[in-house]
Amino acid sequence: MILKNFKLEVEKTGICILSIDTENSEINTVNTSVINEFEYVVNKLTNDEDIKGVIINSLKKDFHFGYNLKELLKIKDKETLFNIIIKQNKILRTLESSGKKVVSILKGKTFSGGLEIALSSHYRVAADDPETLFAIKDLNFGLCMGMGGSQRLPRLIGINQTIDLIINRKSLTASEALKIKIVNEIVAKNQLMKRAKEIILDDSTFVQPWDDKNNKDSKLKPFDEKNFGFFIGTISKTHSITKNHYPGVKTFMSCLFEGLNSNIDSGTKIESRNFVWLLNHQETKAMIKTLVINKPRKNLLNSSIKELANILRKNYAAEGIRLLLQGVSPAIIENAGKRIGCSEGPLATADTIEIKNIINQLDFSDANVTAFIGLMEQKSRKGKSSGAGFYDYKNTVRIKIWKGLEELVALSKTQPEVFKIETRLLFILVNKFSSEADNYMKNNKIEEQDYFSIKKCNFPAWTGGPYSWIKNYGIEKFIEESNDFAENLGPRFIPSKKILTLVKN
Amino acid sequence: MDEAYIYDALRTPRGKGKKDGSLNEVAPVKLASQVLKAIEKRNNINTEDVDDVILGCVHPVGEQGADIARTAVLEANWHESVAGVQVDRFCASGLEAINIAAGQIMSGQSDMTIGGGIESMSRVPMGSSGGAWMADPDVAYHTYFVPQGISADLLATKYGYSRTDVDKYAVDSQKRAATAWKEKRFKNSIVSVEDQNKIEILSHDEYMRPETTMQSLASLEPSFSKIGKLQGFNDVAILKYPEIERLEHVHHAGNSSGIVDGSAAVLIGNKEMGKKYNLRPRAKIRSFASIGSEPTIMLTGPAVSAEKALKRAKMDVSDIDLFEMNEAFAAVVLRFMDVLNIDHSKVNVNGGAIAMGHPLGATGAMIMGTILDELEREDLSTGLVTLCVGAGMGTATIIERV
Ligand SMILES: CC(C)(COP(=O)(O)OP(=O)(O)OC[C@H]1O[C@@H](n2cnc3c(N)ncnc32)[C@H](O)[C@@H]1OP(=O)(O)O)[C@@H](O)C(=O)NCCC(=O)NCCS
Numbered sequence: 001m002i003l004k005n006f007k008l009e010v011e012k013t014g015i016c017i018l019s020i021d022t023e024n025s026e027i028n029t030v031n032t033s034v035i036n037e038f039e040y041v042v043n044k045l046t047n048d049e050d051i052k053g054v055i056i057n058s059l060k061k062d063f064h065f066g067y068n069l070k071e072l073l074k075i076k077d078k079e080t081l082f083n084i085i086i087k088q089n090k091i092l093r094t095l096e097s098s099g100k101k102v103v104s105i106l107k108g109k110t111f112s113g114g115l116e117i118a119l120s121s122h123y124r125v126a127a128d129d130p131e132t133l134f135a136i137k138d139l140n141f142g143l144c145m146g147m148g149g150s151q152r153l154p155r156l157i158g159i160n161q162t163i164d165l166i167i168n169r170k171s172l173t174a175s176e177a178l179k180i181k182i183v184n185e186i187v188a189k190n191q192l193m194k195r196a197k198e199i200i201l202d203d204s205t206f207v208q209p210w211d212d213k214n215n216k217d218s219k220l221k222p223f224d225e226k227n228f229g230f231f232i233g234t235i236s237k238t239h240s241i242t243k244n245h246y247p248g249v250k251t252f253m254s255c256l257f258e259g260l261n262s263n264i265d266s267g268t269k270i271e272s273r274n275f276v277w278l279l280n281h282q283e284t285k286a287m288i289k290t291l292v293i294n295k296p297r298k299n300l301l302n303s304s305i306k307e308l309a310n311i312l313r314k315n316y317a318a319e320g321i322r323l324l325l326q327g328v329s330p331a332i333i334e335n336a337g338k339r340i341g342c343s344e345g346p347l348a349t350a351d352t353i354e355i356k357n358i359i360n361q362l363d364f365s366d367a368n369v370t371a372f373i374g375l376m377e378q379k380s381r382k383g384k385s386s387g388a389g390f391y392d393y394k395n396t397v398r399i400k401i402w403k404g405l406e407e408l409v410a411l412s413k414t415q416p417e418v419f420k421i422e423t424r425l426l427f428i429l430v431n432k433f434s435s436e437a438d439n440y441m442k443n444n445k446i447e448e449q450d451y452f453s454i455k456k457c458n459f460p461a462w463t464g465g466p467y468s469w470i471k472n473y474g475i476e477k478f479i480e481e482s483n484d485f486a487e488n489l490g491p492r493f494i495p496s497k498k499i500l501t502l503v504k505n
Numbered sequence: 506m507d508e509a510y511i512y513d514a515l516r517t518p519r520g521k522g523k524k525d526g527s528l529n530e531v532a533p534v535k536l537a538s539q540v541l542k543a544i545e546k547r548n549n550i551n552t553e554d555v556d557d558v559i560l561g562c563v564h565p566v567g568e569q570g571a572d573i574a575r576t577a578v579l580e581a582n583w584h585e586s587v588a589g590v591q592v593d594r595f596c597a598s599g600l601e602a603i604n605i606a607a608g609q610i611m612s613g614q615s616d617m618t619i620g621g622g623i624e625s626m627s628r629v630p631m632g633s634s635g636g637a638w639m640a641d642p643d644v645a646y647h648t649y650f651v652p653q654g655i656s657a658d659l660l661a662t663k664y665g666y667s668r669t670d671v672d673k674y675a676v677d678s679q680k681r682a683a684t685a686w687k688e689k690r691f692k693n694s695i696v697s698v699e700d701q702n703k704i705e706i707l708s709h710d711e712y713m714r715p716e717t718t719m720q721s722l723a724s725l726e727p728s729f730s731k732i733g734k735l736q737g738f739n740d741v742a743i744l745k746y747p748e749i750e751r752l753e754h755v756h757h758a759g760n761s762s763g764i765v766d767g768s769a770a771v772l773i774g775n776k777e778m779g780k781k782y783n784l785r786p787r788a789k790i791r792s793f794a795s796i797g798s799e800p801t802i803m804l805t806g807p808a809v810s811a812e813k814a815l816k817r818a819k820m821d822v823s824d825i826d827l828f829e830m831n832e833a834f835a836a837v838v839l840r841f842m843d844v845l846n847i848d849h850s851k852v853n854v855n856g857g858a859i860a861m862g863h864p865l866g867a868t869g870a871m872i873m874g875t876i877l878d879e880l881e882r883e884d885l886s887t888g889l890v891t892l893c894v895g896a897g898m899g900t901a902t903i904i905e906r907v
Contacts, residue, residue: 223635232639233736239646240740253642331750418747
């Protein structure tokens with residue numbers, strides 16, 4: 001086999017240097033042909049009796065390694081996908097259990113699959129360099145580990161520390177990684193290879209903690225007394241923050257729960273099944289497409305992008321006031337906003353930006369809103385900075401909805417279901433963004449605008465951006481319902497030309 | 506269908522469920538076996554005639570594991586032919602055990618059975634048995650899991666029970682329990698716990714605080730506000746109930762059920778068994794029911810299970826003379842009375858778990874004994890026992906004196 005992605009050098013001493021340098025990519029990327037080659041290489045060297053040990057090295061700047069998500073997303077058959085992931089995991093398992101000592105040398109960013117591969121080596125030597133960093137932040141684009149990391153990491157550093165690293169998407173420096181045993185040793189960058197060779201040739205034992213029969217580390221299981229409270233607290237906490245979006249978070253917790261009461265082989269299978277499920281989730285796909293695959297190469301933004309973010313916030317807040325005046329209870333309005341992924345509800349947002357500042361976003365159909373804002377001013381309910389608005393405040397900390405609101409507005413006896421309010425808030429955000437975005441950014445492709453809506457305008461990431469969200473919602477359905485809204489509630493819901501052209505494509 | 510008669514009901518006193526509680530010295534199997542022995546002795550039965558002993562226990566692990574019912578049968582030196590089975594319907598386990606025991610009689614498959622329960626909360630603490638309900642992320646997300654205390658505060662918030670409402674209820678519970686003890690209303694049912702030398706360890710419910718007033722309760726901090734905030738449980742509850750802006754934490758150590766140790770047993774049999782041992786049937790089981798309800802608010806099941814049991818018995822709420830509704834948390838009882846429109850004067854007339862404690866698996870069987878004694882004392886006829894249950898359930902049983 002002609003190797004295109006790996007380099008194998010076998011030295012007389014019995015040391016094999018396996019260098020990774022996947023072709024046509026800036027960072028090491030795993031696609032099916034890389035996996036096939038990897039399998040070939042690993043089988044070859046593990047069956048070679050002359051080889052004592054293997055050094056894994058990256059020829060690129062970083063030790064980063066990751067699945068080619070574009071390729072994976074194209075695979076429609078789940079079983080095919082599962083078999084690919086399982087194959088990659090088997091390769092790593094073969095490597096760590098073949099009887100050869102495996103040492104990885106880590107420099108630059110050891111991220112994602114890079115760290116997962118490093119964890120399947122017996123010894124990890126890191127470069128003494130501020131650029132040496134360790135992290136698995138795949139949750140940023142909705143994904144969770146798929147090369148055994150969710151099983152090896154907790155078995156190495158414990159459940160609680162794993163949760164902290166993954167859920168909080170932390171980056172560790174080399175010395176931080178050393179402290180919690182993610183790396184075994186730090187040496188000067190130019191000494192990495194030399195040191196790795198010494199380790200292979202010395203007589204130190206090399207058994208992974210999860211293969212060590214004498215290792216009865218109780219840090220492992222969710223049901224252990226030490227972990228239980230923290231574990232169920234983390235489930236609750238993540239549920240309360242993700243609000244039924246970002247399924248990768250739950251998937252990660254499931255990998256721990258299901259996998260840690262098992263061994264490494266079943267554990268990696270459990271992880272692979274979860275990975276396939278997650279990759280097929282609509283939200284994950286939307287996030288990966290927008291944030292990874294279609295990530296803009298060029299950034300043509302100017303400072304006015306902030307103004308666009310402000311316009312969106314004001315319109316979001318204004319819609320909350322309109323809903324209130326229609327009789328929707330403040331609790332439902334606020335919860336709807338948080339449920340779609342905004343950091344605070346529309347009325348809280350109105351308070352934060354000062355209620356009167358919303359007025360410049362109102363249109364002719366909003367006479368009652370203007371009048372109501374005037375009434376709030378009269379009652380000295382101006383917003384957060386003056387300590388009184390839709391909410392009561394104590395030293396600028398929001399306490400609760402102002403009781404007096406009940407006298408100013410008549411709330412309906414029967415309240416709408418919360419998802420209807422969520423939809424309406426998303427509609428206003430999407431339509432507003434779409435009709436304004438071209439004025440505030442030179443990147444005018446919808447994929448680029450999806451990206452910047454999330455990165456610069458706080459658009460909820462799970463949507464993959466406004467256009468992705470419309471596509472998943474159903475373009476025609478969206479346009480039809482927008483027109484209905486426009487007819488009943490005002491022209492702000494009229495879909496933009498850009499949205500109308502989505503239908504044609 | 507055969508009639509299932511209650512011939513007797515006994516319980517231990519309730520010991521404080523902490524390491525300094527009096528019953529902390531007593532292993533759970535001994536607590537259970539002492540009540541079985543007392544039942545045997547008082548009714549002078551040949552245990553060979555008992556077909557099955559069904560005991561509720563919510564944390565059947567460690568020393569409460571490996572079928573504590575059968576273990577207690579053996580430890581009590583009952584005949585080896587007596588079977589034993591442990592059941593878990595969370596807080597209603599003790600009542601569920603009675604229902605199963607009665608069901609065996611009604612279906613003609615057993616002649617004499619025991620339904621009861623055991624929980625040593627000081628030795629096998631709450632939470633010991635883990636569970637997929639809260640720890641499997643799929644299940645916990647899907648069911649919007651929150652602990653009972655958060656559910657109780659959610660219930661109070663949703664239905665508008667203020668701190669004053671729940672504290673007032675708690676003061677009443679303490680007063681009623683104090684009167685009941687003073688007038689020795691429980692004396693017929695209490696089995697003092699003894700050591701192997703027959704030295705008495707505990708003869709009264711030691712958790713009670715009869716001096717409780719609105720003022721003394723007012724100084725207590727809410728018990729569930731910290732975990733509710735820090736661990737995100739409040740937000741999970743609101744995710745399920747978006748009509749609620751924020752949770753009001755009204756429950757605390759003084760208006761929640763106390764953590765205690767104890768066990769209880771109820772002797773059930775058919776008519777023939779009564780005749781054989783010359784026992785007077787004290788009541789018969791009219792009907793029973795268990796139901797499932799929304800699991801996040803969790804504690805709304807009692808009214809639904811009571812209605813289901815009433816329907817089966819072709820009875821109306823007004824046909825019931827007395828109710829025992831386990832005082833898991835004050836708001837749960839308030840809600841139960843509101844839904845069924847029952848006056849407080851008919852409910853928990855001798856106080857409840859807020860004053861005396863709630864030994865999880867045993868409580869259902871304990872309050873069955875309490876209602877039976879009270880029906881006899883007042884010469885009333887019908888009683889309904891019900892408990893709220895974890896994960897959103899309710900269990901109810903209706904009895905009638907004969
Ligand atoms: C509510 C709960 C958490 C309180 O637990 P706790 O804090 O350990 O309770 P304690 O009995 O230690 O009481 C705490 C404090 O309140 C005080 N207190 C309790 N009852 C009181 C009363 N009636 N009047 C005045 N003070 C009282 C105690 O003196 C104690 O104060 P101290 O620490 O200064 O002595 C606990 O009782 C509980 O979880 N109950 C529910 C059980 C349950 O969930 N059962 C299953 C589901 S129904």
